[in-house]
Amino acid sequence: MKALIVDDDRTLADVIAFTFKREGFEVILAEDGESAYRRWQDENPDLIILDVNLPKEDGFTVCRRIREQSDIPIILLTVRSDEEDILGGFHLGADDYITKPFSPRQLIARVKAVMRRAKKKNPATVREWRNISLFLNRHELKIGDYPPIQLSGLELRMMDCLLINVGQIVTPEIIIDQVWGPNGGDMDMVRQLIHRLRVKIDRKFPNQISIDNVPGLGYELKSIQDND
Amino acid sequence: MKALIVDDDRTLADVIAFTFKREGFEVILAEDGESAYRRWQDENPDLIILDVNLPKEDGFTVCRRIREQSDIPIILLTVRSDEEDILGGFHLGADDYITKPFSPRQLIARVKAVMRRAKKKNPATVREWRNISLFLNRHELKIGDYPPIQLSGLELRMMDCLLINVGQIVTPEIIIDQVWGPNGGDMDMVRQLIHRLRVKIDRKFPNQISIDNVPGLGYELKSIQDND
DNA sequence: TATGAGTGTGATAATCGTGTGACAATGTGA
DNA sequence: TCACATTGTCACACGATTATCACACTCATA
Known part of the structure; x- marks a missing residue:
């Protein structure tokens, strides 16, 4: 299982990466929207953790662009809990969102829930x-x-x-x-x-x-x- | 604006205090967990800078105890290696973290970001x-x-x-x-x-x-x- | 008309999933 | 220490689901 983690806060990205590795994931990192998009194309991950506030191209745009081409599970990270943002994120095809700050338990729980849902999407429901x-x-x-x-x-x-x-x-x-x-x-x-x-x-x-x-x-x- | 700074490293505490005073904060100091808790009750500050490694009662415990009773912004100070610590801190309700070593400029930037967020009636959770x-x-x-x-x-x-x-x-x-x-x-x-x-x-x-x-x-x- | 296979329907029993209360174990603060 | 909140464990009742049986009905055929 590969996870692509996109966050320009290097320390937080490292922490998330650490948590994922402990769960047995292979981790790929990106620090801005453009490289996130490229990394996604190159590495073909199974899951994306995507910060909303990013340099060069914001998370929403990245989310939308990727979603146009793939059903890969995407979890958004946002500091704002403005309902518009969250709903906007869902509208763009995000599978879930987490507001900072969050605990490892929360993150992993969400990831599991999303992956489970994604897996169940294939057989017709x-x-x-x-x-x-x-x-x-x-x-x-x-x-x-x-x-x-x-x-x-x-x-x-x-x-x-x-x-x-x-x-x-x-x-x-x-x-x-x-x-x-x-x-x-x-x-x-x-x-x-x-x-x-x-x-x-x-x-x-x-x-x-x-x-x-x-x-x-x-x-x-x-x-x-x-x-x- | 009052800031409570909790660190047993006297030199570092002084540096932080200096930085805050320059930004117009009133500064209160504490050197261990217990006194931090008391100072918080007595002084009712607007912000807490809290070192994780403290005598008598560690930063996490203090953070949790205070968070149970208040939404006051708390920023944790940790050493870079303790990745678990950071997420643990978030879990306990910290608003942000800074890894040592850090520059005054970084610190002030984080503080402002946290205060801004706090003003938006604590949206994160x-x-x-x-x-x-x-x-x-x-x-x-x-x-x-x-x-x-x-x-x-x-x-x-x-x-x-x-x-x-x-x-x-x-x-x-x-x-x-x-x-x-x-x-x-x-x-x-x-x-x-x-x-x-x-x-x-x-x-x-x-x-x-x-x-x-x-x-x-x-x-x-x-x-x-x-x-x- | 009588017969019997195929079928529809109701009653009833067995089983399972679930809701609820009581109580023990544990943790936490005074 | 005690009191109190939280959590875990157990027993039991109740209803939903499922299996089984009994019987009536239809209809082709003898």
Whole structure:
């Protein structure tokens, strides 16, 4: 793991570098906006700690320029807690900010949180089809402009399974495999789960979507407007 | 303007005192931790220059004790090698640090910067979201126009954690990591801490914010006005 | 009409996650 | 030392989730 630390206060930069090294990071340093940009291109780090007040080119500009080309996690350091600055920073794509002064614990905690979030960004966290959105990370199903409803773990996976295979008939075998795993689950449970889903969804979203049964084959998710 | 200078190196203290007097400060001197604390209480200075290595009670302890009762700007003097010390100092609430050796010009520059910041009502250590303000240095939580309430160390970090990740669900793992550190903490403690926070907050601020549980996932901080 | 496989639905039990209170251990200041 | 706040540990209740069972219904077919 490589971290690029950008701060013109040499002592503070050293301190941060020390903390990062202790956590097992490889550290690259830069002291102004321009060199920060160059170092980023050359070294391809996994994380950037970026002071806002920098010579030559300020942190916001650097943040924006880098963000235009990469999803790398960026944490801003700022002395001002003016909400505008912080919000501005977020708007420019920063993943988090820390106001000086801060403790090593804080810094590391933020870094970990940001890295964790970044890692989880890759696998899709929301599955969409027509006006249906399934938020996998918060177990929520949202249809149109209706309020989202909470799904349990199994319900979520069932819904996901139906959405992935939308437009085709999903056999009980596939459902069991995707919801319960290789050697768990049962036709009875599938029926129950389907039933609970139907109740939950129809109660909240009357006449929006339906889970149809095809006798002898399996189930299929449909949008009510469907005429096919 | 009164400055309290705490250093057991008499020569250095005199040099600093001279520099401050030239800038129009009234100067008070102390040579060890205990007398520093007493002088602070008696004289009520506007700024403290505090050496870390002191007889009787070290600078960190003095810093923490004073910080518990006041927002007065504190600048720490450390030797360059103690990188841990610097961050530790920040953690204890110091506003800035200077590494020895330093020039009078440096010192004055830092002092001015710190005073400027202090005038902006101590902006460095407040986390805000909507009508919620968390004062990290005094362990206070303030919501809307209600009076602030005191939080313990763990409560503060938990609240901080929830605020940092506001809008997302925070898993117990993240909470444990941020509140207790890498290898401490327990699901039971998380539940307890959440419970204590809820009791404390709901008793003082009925119907303002809530800490919601999402079964199987974690917790999420919400403002009551939320309708999402 | 009777039969039986496939399916929908409700009731119920087992399990798990969570909230809450009580209390012990620990730290801190008087 | 004591009193007090903070923190850790445990036990238990309660509700949500999940598994299991019973039974009714549909519909093709004999």
